[in-house]
Amino acid sequence: MSNARIPLALRQRVVELFRYRCGYCLTSQRIIGPLLEIDHYIPESRGGSSEEDNLCLACPMCNNRKSDRVEAVDPESHAVVPLFNPCQQQWEEHFFWTEGGTVVQGLTAVGRATVVVLHMNHPDTVAARQLWVSAGWHPPSD
Numbered sequence: 001m002s003n004a005r006i007p008l009a010l011r012q013r014v015v016e017l018f019r020y021r022c023g024y025c026l027t028s029q030r031i032i033g034p035l036l037e038i039d040h041y042i043p044e045s046r047g048g049s050s051e052e053d054n055l056c057l058a059c060p061m062c063n064n065r066k067s068d069r070v071e072a073v074d075p076e077s078h079a080v081v082p083l084f085n086p087c088q089q090q091w092e093e094h095f096f097w098t099e100g101g102t103v104v105q106g107l108t109a110v111g112r113a114t115v116v117v118l119h120m121n122h123p124d125t126v127a128a129r130q131l132w133v134s135a136g137w138h139p140p141s142d
């Protein structure tokens, strides 16, 4: 809904910056039908801006689960930690693929908490990733 207020040129810059992939689960726009969405990492409801440094690309699954969250509980340490910030953090420093590229694992407290909160390994998503892997479309190699 707030996406309507983001100028088209800015939206396109974010799409290109994230290489047409979800900043959280790396799902490619080419694989899924619904368009990826512009996510405010810090939600507008919490004072987050619509500037490029607060905007990332997210698949509808991750964006819906993230909602207005900015932190979550690490399942290992039980500490409340910030969610992964695709605008400022490197994916490879917080996550890695297992099960042949179908399951995302958190490397850090931030990664583990984000995997849980965003349901990044929902069984339907993992099943879809199995098809993407077999087609050579996933996980991204760059």
Ligand SMILES: [Zn+2]
Binding pocket: 022, 023, 024, 025, 026, 027, 058, 059, 060, 061, 062, 063
């Ligand atoms: Zn996603």
